[in-house]
Amino acid sequence: MMKNINLKMARVEHDFSQAELAERVGVSRQTIGLIELGKYNPTLNLCIAICHTLGRTLDELFWEEPE
Helix, strand or coil, X not given: CCCCHHHHHHHHHCCXXXXXXXXXXXXXXXXXXXXXXXXXXXXHHHHHHXXXXXXXXXXXXXXXXXX
């Protein structure tokens, strides 16, 4: 699993801390940090909640191109 740079950039563009994004989507700050580091694979429902909160699509935030 790769680091999720797209998620981090979208979060920073909205001026949200990890804690603020976590509160908005109903998870812990640690969960958001682990998703950004690529150490946690979020559920589809969590991915959708994050996308709605950040105004991005699933493809923009979570799609990984095959190597």
